[in-house]
Structure formats: structure tokens, C-alpha cells
Amino acid sequence: MAELTIGEKDFLLDGEPYQILSGALHYFRIHPDQWADRIHKARLMGLNTIETYVPWNAHAPRRGEFVTEGGLDLERFLRLVAAEGMHAIVRPGPYICAEWSNGGLPPWLLRIPGVELRRAEPQYLKALTEYLQAVYRIVAPLQIDRGGPVFLVQIENEYGAYGSDKEYLAELVRVTREADITVPLTTIDQPDPQMLADGSLPGLHMTASFGSRSTERFATLRQFQPTGPLMCMEFWNGWFDSWGFHHHTTTVEESDTALDEILRVGGSVNFYMFHGGTNFGMTNGANDKGAYVPLVTSYDYDAPLDEAGHPTAKFHAFRKTIAKYAPVPDEVPPPGPAAPVLEVALQERAGLLGLAAELGAARDADHAATFEELGQDTGFVLYETSVEGRAPGVLTLDEVRDRAWVFADGVPVGILARDSHERSIRLPLASSTIGILVEDQGRVNYGPRLGEEKGLIGEIRLAGEPLTGWTATPLDVELLPGLDLAGRSTDHGPTVLTAEFELDAPADLFLDTAAWGKGLAWVNGFDLGRYWRRGPTRTLYVPGPVTRAGVNRIVVLELEAMAEPVARFVEGLSLGQTEF
Structure with missing residues (x-):
């Protein structure tokens, strides 16, 4: 058993100063059979903690449900963190942003007449209480004072950028404490005076989100919180991509300099992201600041581990910088291997419009x-x-x-x-x-x-x-891979195409969609996500665990037109140009 507390200047682990070196891994963006690998590689970079959001909409697609099977097995994920000898930070929202559809809020909320989101509105509070109680039934027994890995829990998420309802924040704290969460509670906001003031409550430890000018950002945070440890809960070491724009990157040197500034003053850090993963299926979010901009399927984030879980130049640079301040394991993960290269012709099987009655x-x-x-x-x-x-x-x-x-x-x-x-x-x-x-x-x-x-x-x-x-x-297009398409007719509209291909053994694959139009693709029934000729992303990542030795099946829903009806699997990721 152990205890994490908030000291005068540091986090204290069993009374001793402790610098949190954390990395964000969203279990819901990673195939569950790959969780252990990604967690292990985080420790090899020198990290001692894993942070994750919890997506309400994924766990509760319908009110009264709380799904924890497969890729949503939060308990298994946290136990794998513990098995690696690491701690955990849980951020259950209920709003998470995360470039995730609806910021994690379930669409059924929107069907409640008169509901007000992220406010002390009774219907919303009742629904989120049900959700948080379900999350905390998993998290509470896994807290550090009970032998588990969880030593911090966050209240809401960048709330100061959205509202200032202190009654709402207080209610989240009440629900959390009544659910037997005893570890310190945190908030996060951008280091802007108004946001920090609006998004905080007495008794909650404030953390910041930024990706540069670390000394200046910490100085702003310190003005609002004169004592306690400094922490960048979201160190933006990369950025997300949107359809029709370039692939966003930050230079290794800029990110590494900002990291060194954080660590040099004894600050704690959570890399957002350590490993981004993938918006499988139709889970991506969107932004709208006057123009609607949906996000791409890849959540590579230009992170230390790329979308396929391979170390990048940032991994090695950050590892070297961390080693100046904390022990780093001798083991170094090898570069990612080249994936199998193959191609197979796709056959048109059916028109989507003609299948409508079977899909809904x-x-x-x-x-x-x-x-x-x-x-x-x-x-x-x-x-x-x-x-x-x-x-x-x-x-x-x-x-x-x-x-x-x-x-x-x-x-x-x-x-x-x-x-x-x-x-x-x-x-x-x-x-x-x-x-x-x-x-x-x-x-x-x-x-x-x-x-x-x-x-x-x-x-x-x-x-x-x-x-x-x-x-x-x-x-319900998720039914398409299971339909018998023999003898169906095509039409002039969106088309379902299929093909089979063989592998010697299960392996990560990279599906090249550059010659396709717009649509979705499945391998062995697993929804890889959306593709679009608009780019920048040109590949869909196929996790090795969804493939098999022998015959594999690909199903494609092409909504517009393919220049070449061929499924090509290439050596690695192609995330697009980095500037216009």
C-alpha cells in the first residue's frame, strides 16, 4: 500500500518528493492485445505513469449500460499498467474533448428534453452520476492506497474554456468522493488567467496544458496556485490532423526544449500523447469555429510512439532528456519492422442503397x-x-x-x-x-x-x-461485413466491394487508400475507420491482432468512386505532407 499527497512544492509518494513522468495512452484507441506493448514502451522511455481518458459514449452507448468488454476493459488496462510497475492517472470527464466524437458525451443525452450539458442541470447531473459511479466502481479498488496503480483522478476537463459553473464542479467532486475515490483530485486548464479562475475549485489541484514556453506557462499557473507541485497535465508534443489539411508535426528540438524546461524546475509532466493510436470506426471528432472541420482516422499525433506503436525520433530525444532527471531502463525498443506488402483486386458486390432495408x-x-x-x-x-x-x-x-x-x-x-x-x-x-x-x-x-x-x-x-x-x-453499416453479398446487384450509388488475401502469419498492415474516394474499410469484420482522398492521411492502420494466418477478408464501402479498385498493403504509415 502507498499514498500520494500534495506537498508544499512536490507530489509526495509515501512522504518523499515524486516527479510524475506520465504518458497518455487511450485504451479505446488501441487494440487491447497491444496495450501491454505500448505500456512497456512507455516505461522504456523513462516514464513512471500512464494517463488515460475514459469515453462515456463508448462505454454507455445506451443509458443504463456500461460496456467493459474487449477494447473497453478499463480494469484490465489499469492492471496491465500496474503489472509494468507504473502508476496511473484516470480522467473520466464526463467531458473529455480528446478529438473524440462529441467530446465523449453520449448522443442519447441530446435526446433528453431540456438537458443542459456541462452545467448543474438536474437531468444532466443525474445521467453523469450514473456514469461516474460505474467508472469509479472499477477505479476505486485500484487506487494506490489499496495496492493498485491509480494515484490521481481528474475532475472535468479544461472546464475554464467552456463555463464557470462552480456548483457543477462541486457536484462532480461530491459524486467522486462519495464513490470512495480518496486519491488527490486535479483540474486542467490552459494557463490563461480567466480559464484557470473559471475551471477550478478550492481543494482541487490545478494543472496546465501547453506545448511550448514552459517557464512562462508555469509562472502563470503559479500566480493562481502559490503552493503545490507544478504539473503540465497535457504537454502537447504533437498535434492532431483534420481532413483537407496537412499532417501536423512539431520539431524534435522544440518539443525537447519545452520538456527540458518542465523537468529542470522539478515540474511533473504528462505527454499528450505518448502514443495516440487510431480513431477506429466512426469515433473521430470535429471542430467548428465558423467552418466545420472533421478529424482524420489516424491519431498519430506526431507522438513518441507512432500510430503503429513504433518509436520515433522524439522517443529517443525525450528518453535522453528524461535520463538527465530520472533513471531510464537500459532496454531500448527496436525500430518497427516493415509490414507485408501485397495487393489484391476488389470486386464490386452490391449497391448500398439496395441494402438499406437490411441495415435499418x-x-x-x-x-x-x-x-x-x-x-x-x-x-x-x-x-x-x-x-x-x-x-x-x-x-x-x-x-x-x-x-x-x-x-x-x-x-x-x-x-x-x-x-x-x-x-x-x-x-x-x-x-x-x-x-x-x-x-x-x-x-x-x-x-x-x-x-x-x-x-x-x-x-x-x-x-x-x-x-x-x-x-x-x-x-447500420457495421452490419455490412456480415451480410451475404452473393448474387446482389450494384447500382450507380455507393458500392460495397470485397476481396480475400492471404498472410503467412498475423501482422500489422498498412492499407493504402490513395487511389480510393471516400468511405470505410473492414478487415475480418474490424472497422479500420474512414478514408478520404482529401487526405492528408493515405493509409489505414490494420492492427496485427485482427489479422490471421491464411485467408483474410477485406470489405470496403466506397461512397463515391475509386480510381483503382485494388486493395494495396504497403510497408508503413503514410500520414501526408507536413505543409502546404
């Missing part, structure tokens, strides 16, 4: 129901209505969230994209039906648009006249 139940309404009204948390909804006898003209939508493919009698007419502020398109020919396939490209994870609705928002008009009588079909 249609619902009729006078208007085009939103995702929230349909209970569709993410993915796709197919909207259809009759325009029999109507003259062709301009189809206008009040707002698209987020990307809409328009069909006239099943024939593609064009695309309306939120990120391009497009909401009208001309229908050149008279038609019987209009179909609109809408994709949620990622829920906003930061700022005032957190928790917004998805789908077709507002009124839809043809030649200025409202269109009514809509059928909406929520599509």
Missing part, C-alpha cells in the same frame, strides 16, 4: 427526421421522398450535417458538403423520387457546438416549394 428500419414523417429523432448516434441515414409530377429545379436545404449525396431516381446528382457551406443543387431532369444519403462525419468535440443535432436540419425545398412526406432509414 424505415420511418415515415412529414419532415426529414434528424439522427437524434431516429436514435441514430452516428454513421448514415438515407432520406427519400416522392417528387412525382414536380418540375425539376434547384433543391435547397437549410443545413446539411455533414455530407449529403443526392440521387434522382437512384442516379447520383451531386454532393452537398457542410465544410464547403453547400446547401443547394440543381436537379436537371424530372424525377419520381429524390434520395439523400447523409453522413455524420464526426460530432464536434470542443466549443459551443458540442451536442448539436445531425442530419438534414430545417426545411427542404424544390424550386422554392417545401418537400414533405419523407422516409428516413438509419443505416
Whole structure:
């Protein structure tokens, strides 16, 4: 048994000064069979602690559930941290940001009439209490004073950038303490005076988030917290990527200099990220500061371990700097091996529109129901209505969230994209039906648009006249790999393609999508995530544990068009250009 306390200038572990050297690993972004490897490599860089967020929306896809199987087995993850001889920091939110869909808040929250997010609003407080109690049933027995690894727990997340409801923060503390969490509690905010003031409470230890000018940032933090250890809870040693932009990197020298400044003054640090991992499936978030910008599938983050878990130049530079202040193991992880290189032709198997009835139940309404009204948390909804006898003209939508493919009698007419502020398109020919396939490209994870609705928002008009009588079909595309596609027909719309390929043994793979359009891909039923010709990312990471010796199967949902219908697996990651 041990104890971590807040001292006059340091964290104290059993009464002795302790410098926390932590790295962020999001268990939900890493295949569970690879957790131990990533944790071990963190220790080899000289770290003594692992930090993780907890995603409410992943654990509780429906209210009353708390899923802990497979990649969501938080207890197993924390026990692996302990087995490596390391400590743990848990940050359960309930809001986590993390460039994760909706900042971790479950979409079913949005369907509660009158709910107010991140406020002391009774309905929200009741829901988050249920969630936190479920998290803490796992965390409490694994605290350091009971022989476990957890020695810090965070309250909320950068709350000073969002609100200033002290009653809300106090309620989070009450729920946490009543759930038998006895370790010190922390907050995190950017070292901005207003944010620090709004996001803190007496009795909570303040930490900061930054990636440069460490001495200056710590000085600001010290003004608000004259005593106690200095900690950068999010040391931004890289950054995330968005579709249509470049691959963000920070130089080794800049990041290493900022790290040295933190350690030199005795500060504690949590690398955000030590290893980013992947936004598998449709879990990526988005930003909207006047323009909607969804995030890519890769969460490589230019981190010390790359997306595939291989050490980078930053790993070795940070390891050398840490060694100036703390013991570092002699073992050094080897470079990542080249992955198997192969290619196989993809065969068109079926049209997505023709499979709609097998992927979801249609619902009729006078208007085009939103995702929230349909209970569709993410993915796709197919909207259809009759325009029999109507003259062709301009189809206008009040707002698209987020990307809409328009069909006239099943024939593609064009695309309306939120990120391009497009909401009208001309229908050149008279038609019987209009179909609109809408994709949620990622829920906003930061700022005032957190928790917004998805789908077709507002009124839809043809030649200025409202269109009514809509059928909406929520599509569960995760069912596609399990469908029998033999004998199906294709059409002019989105297409499902498949292929089989052989491996001598399970192995990490890197699927090159540069010649594809936009869509999703699965290997052996595992959703690798979204791809898009817009880039910058050109590869989808295939974790070795989802592959097998012998025959493997790939399924691709291509929403637009492939220049080359071939599945190519290449030697390594291709994350795109680093500047325009």
C-alpha cells in the first residue's frame, strides 16, 4: 500500500518528493492485445505513469449500460499498467474533448428534453452520476492506497474554456468522493488567467496544458496556485490532423526544449500523447469555429510512439532528456519492422442503397427526421421522398450535417458538403423520387457546438416549394461485413466491394487508400475507420491482432468512386505532407 499527497512544492509518494513522468495512452484507441506493448514502451522511455481518458459514449452507448468488454476493459488496462510497475492517472470527464466524437458525451443525452450539458442541470447531473459511479466502481479498488496503480483522478476537463459553473464542479467532486475515490483530485486548464479562475475549485489541484514556453506557462499557473507541485497535465508534443489539411508535426528540438524546461524546475509532466493510436470506426471528432472541420482516422499525433506503436525520433530525444532527471531502463525498443506488402483486386458486390432495408428500419414523417429523432448516434441515414409530377429545379436545404449525396431516381446528382457551406443543387431532369444519403462525419468535440443535432436540419425545398412526406432509414453499416453479398446487384450509388488475401502469419498492415474516394474499410469484420482522398492521411492502420494466418477478408464501402479498385498493403504509415 502507498499514498500520494500534495506537498508544499512536490507530489509526495509515501512522504518523499515524486516527479510524475506520465504518458497518455487511450485504451479505446488501441487494440487491447497491444496495450501491454505500448505500456512497456512507455516505461522504456523513462516514464513512471500512464494517463488515460475514459469515453462515456463508448462505454454507455445506451443509458443504463456500461460496456467493459474487449477494447473497453478499463480494469484490465489499469492492471496491465500496474503489472509494468507504473502508476496511473484516470480522467473520466464526463467531458473529455480528446478529438473524440462529441467530446465523449453520449448522443442519447441530446435526446433528453431540456438537458443542459456541462452545467448543474438536474437531468444532466443525474445521467453523469450514473456514469461516474460505474467508472469509479472499477477505479476505486485500484487506487494506490489499496495496492493498485491509480494515484490521481481528474475532475472535468479544461472546464475554464467552456463555463464557470462552480456548483457543477462541486457536484462532480461530491459524486467522486462519495464513490470512495480518496486519491488527490486535479483540474486542467490552459494557463490563461480567466480559464484557470473559471475551471477550478478550492481543494482541487490545478494543472496546465501547453506545448511550448514552459517557464512562462508555469509562472502563470503559479500566480493562481502559490503552493503545490507544478504539473503540465497535457504537454502537447504533437498535434492532431483534420481532413483537407496537412499532417501536423512539431520539431524534435522544440518539443525537447519545452520538456527540458518542465523537468529542470522539478515540474511533473504528462505527454499528450505518448502514443495516440487510431480513431477506429466512426469515433473521430470535429471542430467548428465558423467552418466545420472533421478529424482524420489516424491519431498519430506526431507522438513518441507512432500510430503503429513504433518509436520515433522524439522517443529517443525525450528518453535522453528524461535520463538527465530520472533513471531510464537500459532496454531500448527496436525500430518497427516493415509490414507485408501485397495487393489484391476488389470486386464490386452490391449497391448500398439496395441494402438499406437490411441495415435499418424505415420511418415515415412529414419532415426529414434528424439522427437524434431516429436514435441514430452516428454513421448514415438515407432520406427519400416522392417528387412525382414536380418540375425539376434547384433543391435547397437549410443545413446539411455533414455530407449529403443526392440521387434522382437512384442516379447520383451531386454532393452537398457542410465544410464547403453547400446547401443547394440543381436537379436537371424530372424525377419520381429524390434520395439523400447523409453522413455524420464526426460530432464536434470542443466549443459551443458540442451536442448539436445531425442530419438534414430545417426545411427542404424544390424550386422554392417545401418537400414533405419523407422516409428516413438509419443505416447500420457495421452490419455490412456480415451480410451475404452473393448474387446482389450494384447500382450507380455507393458500392460495397470485397476481396480475400492471404498472410503467412498475423501482422500489422498498412492499407493504402490513395487511389480510393471516400468511405470505410473492414478487415475480418474490424472497422479500420474512414478514408478520404482529401487526405492528408493515405493509409489505414490494420492492427496485427485482427489479422490471421491464411485467408483474410477485406470489405470496403466506397461512397463515391475509386480510381483503382485494388486493395494495396504497403510497408508503413503514410500520414501526408507536413505543409502546404
